[in-house]
């Protein structure tokens with residue numbers, strides 16, 4: 001809980017050349033999260049209840065957490081009534097434009113033709129793509145209205161050709177869902193919306209209930225309860241469900257040099273800081289003078305105090321830092337070590353610096369590319385790896401909704417060409433049936449002079 005108070009909204013500032021490597025690592029620590037054991041202790045009984053008691057348990061938790069006590073069913077099925085999607089035309093237009101850009105970018109990620117390689121004469125190896133049949137998309141609720149997340153998760157599912165799209169989002173206290181989210185669900189062809197949040201929504205989609213269809217993969221961000229539940233069900237072999245990626249609080253790293261507009265830099269830092277008190281924003285300033293640094297700090301304070309979510313910003317800025325470095329190479333080394341969810345390059349030759357990016361969820365290139373455009377409408381996805389997971393995970397993309405299947409197809413000559421190697425390795429591994437499966441065929445060919 002952050003109190004409204006006066007005083008400057010100021011990021012701590014360090015000169016990277018003045019502190020040790022160890023201090024640098026400490027400074028770049030993400031804000032600590034509640035212990036996993038504690039969260040799991042809360043989430044496990046919820047999952048068990050939903051798995052064993054289905055809809056009744058889901059409803060109980062929705063009554064408890066969302067206070068939506070009037071709800072008698074945890075599901076809203078398509079076709080969604082028009083009366084639930086009444087929106088101002090400008091909101092419809094904004095959703096439609098964003099939908100189309102996201103659709104275009106994700107459709108371009110389609111692999112139309114199977115990959116085919118003849119590894120030896122007569123041996124054809126191929127790889128082809130099939131959509132995951134049933135996906136569950138978690139759209140976080142709480143106080144926020146997040147149609148953008150419904151689009152970011154739903155559009156690629158639609159483009160990939162997933163047969164069943166199930167969306168879940170916590171209802172408001174009156175039991176309703178925001179019309180923007182329903183409109184987005186309608187546009188992507190979701191078959192239903194699960195009116196629940198947190199671990200109960202995740203469990204309902206992982207195991208299925210009387211009314212909630214079981215899904216094969218669950219995607220989407222959420223708080224620590226949602227994340228813990230996703231981790232739990234993806235580890236349960238009885239659930240048979242996978243997840244997109246582990247998640248933590250949102251973050252941005254801005255690299256700025258002397259060419260950067262201080263007001264623009266401040267606005268980008270703040271657009272991330274307003275997400276939540278656990279968000280973190282990092283500024284890496286390349287060779288900026290005291291005056292130039294002060295200009296960014298002043299702009300940040302001025303813009304922050306004018307924001308409706310100034311209290312949240314204060315909380316986030318309290319564990320955010322500015323690091324002053326000497327060169328672009330040093331800046332990019334630090335950024336790659338941190339592996340930010342969002343990386344903004346406000347530097348002279350920003351496009352060229354993209355070559356130096358090794359770890360990041362999504363990159364925003366140059367002064368005319370605020371993170372907000374990627375959050376909503378440019379076409380790139382905003383569901384991205386946080387907490388340093390950009391080192392090993394990709395953000396949500398078309399590949400998140402498909403499986404790659406391989407196949408091999410040999411002619412008799414192909415089997416002759418590779419049979420010896422297979423039989424020898426089977427012998428080494430003492431798997432006699434493996435060896436014979438080849439041997440029996442080679443013998444058959446020999447007998448017929450093939």
Ligand code: NAD
Pocket residue numbers: 042065066139140141142143144146149170196197198199200221222223224225226248249250275276382383384
């Ligand atoms: P949420 O939908 O993630 O979680 C709400 C649910 O949390 C409730 O339905 C309830 O089941 C559960 N919950 C709350 N308190 C609980 C408790 N004490 N015990 C058990 N369960 C409890 O909504 P939120 O909490 O507002 O969090 C939103 C999250 O989504 C934030 O962490 C935010 O960073 C993230 N977020 C992500 C994006 C994005 O990447 N698209 C955008 C905005 C927010």
